[in-house]
Amino acid sequence: MEIKKVGVVGCGLMGSGIAQVSAQHGYETTVVEVNQDLLDRGLGRIEKFLSDGVKRGKVKEEEKAQALKRIRGSIRFEDLSGADIVIEAVVEDLDIKKKVFRSLSETCREDAVLASNTSSLCVTEMMTAVLRPERFVGIHFFNPVPLMRLVEVVRTVKTDRSVYSAALKFTESIGKVSLKAHDSTGFIVNRLLVPYLLDAIRAFHEGVGSIEDIDRGMKMGCGHPMGPFTLLDFVGIDTTYFIANIMFEDFRETRFAPPPLMKRMVLAGFHGRKSGNGFYDYSKERPVANDRILKGGVS
Numbered sequence: 672m673e674i675k676k677v678g679v680v681g682c683g684l685m686g687s688g689i690a691q692v693s694a695q696h697g698y699e700t701t702v703v704e705v706n707q708d709l710l711d712r713g714l715g716r717i718e719k720f721l722s723d724g725v726k727r728g729k730v731k732e733e734e735k736a737q738a739l740k741r742i743r744g745s746i747r748f749e750d751l752s753g754a755d756i757v758i759e760a761v762v763e764d765l766d767i768k769k770k771v772f773r774s775l776s777e778t779c780r781e782d783a784v785l786a787s788n789t790s791s792l793c794v795t796e797m798m799t800a801v802l803r804p805e806r807f808v809g810i811h812f813f814n815p816v817p818l819m820r821l822v823e824v825v826r827t828v829k830t831d832r833s834v835y836s837a838a839l840k841f842t843e844s845i846g847k848v849s850l851k852a853h854d855s856t857g858f859i860v861n862r863l864l865v866p867y868l869l870d871a872i873r874a875f876h877e878g879v880g881s882i883e884d885i886d887r888g889m890k891m892g893c894g895h896p897m898g899p900f901t902l903l904d905f906v907g908i909d910t911t912y913f914i915a916n917i918m919f920e921d922f923r924e925t926r927f928a929p930p931p932l933m934k935r936m937v938l939a940g941f942h943g944r945k946s947g948n949g950f951y952d953y954s955k956e957r958p959v960a961n962d963r964i965l966k967g968g969v970s
């Protein structure tokens with residue numbers, strides 16, 4: 672099967688990136704949001720990303736114009752009826768995603784490939800909501816989609832071989848490097864990354880080292896581009912907490928259990944960069960480590 676038309680559901684952080692990359696690689700792309708306001712915001716994000724690319728000399732003006740011309744925004748699922756592949760990128764909520772897939776399954780062509788960009792939910796469980804489970808896959812992009820080359824392409828026990836090949840071919844055609852993964856919570860990258868991040872929090876809590884020293888250790892000792900606390904603040908402590916809970920529930924292994932300190936930080940609104948505070952305080956000119964967080968506060 673050949674993929675020519677792409678559909679994307681959700682034009683948030685990830686959906687807008689997926690729609691952009693797809694259009695930049697020549698695909699007619701339709702992206703659907705829940706209302707016009709959110710759609711306009713998402714399309715605005717694409718326009719801005721491309722304009723910034725032009726300013727930095729990474730994208731040609733003509734390429735930007737062509738990509739924007741290929742993207743059609745909509746608030747109607749019916750506008751996805753001509754798509755060869757539809758990638759879902761709505762909020763990380765199983766019930767909402769299943770509802771989306773039930774509608775897509777009824778609206779889209781019988782031979783369309785349906786894919787989820789979930790980070791942590793069970794792909795097989797979403798598959799149960801569709802009429803043709805053999806045409807269902809996971810395509811897990813990384814944030815920010817236009818810059819991160821990696822994707823994990825996930826198959827369930829029911830995924831048809833030709834559908835899986837088509838999904839791999841598609842991800843390669845939009846400039847991505849694909850990992851082949853089975854439907855196991857966290858796939859490959861989060862399976863290894865999440866226990867590592869949780870371990871860093873445990874090490875800090877046990878007094879093994881300060882936030883800055885643990886970060887410096889992994890940067891300078893292991894060649895990581897950033898340490899675990901800088902990364903946790905970047906990804907979002909709330910997001911990592913959410914994923915860890917799902918993994919712990921699925922595997923029942925303590926290495927996936929979020930440490931108590933993490934829960935308290937999430938409840939107190941210490942979500943990382945996006946909330947201005949996390950393992951570092953971002954209100955100053957340079958991020959300042961919140962080592963005092965263990966002693967009952969940072970103020």
Ligand SMILES: NC(=O)c1ccc[n+]([C@@H]2O[C@H](COP(=O)([O-])OP(=O)(O)OC[C@H]3O[C@@H](n4cnc5c(N)ncnc54)[C@H](O)[C@@H]3O)[C@@H](O)[C@H]2O)c1
Pocket residue numbers: 680681682683684685686703704705709760761762763764767771788789790791811812813814
């Ligand atoms: N943010 C990340 O770093 C990241 C990385 C990889 C995968 N993901 C996954 O991608 C998905 C989306 O994450 P995000 O960060 O883009 O979230 P987001 O909140 O930025 O965007 C989600 C969008 O989906 C829209 N939406 C919700 N229900 C909808 C529906 N029924 N129809 C159409 N649109 C709908 C929302 O209005 C919102 O704009 C999640 O499953 C998440 O786990 C996120």
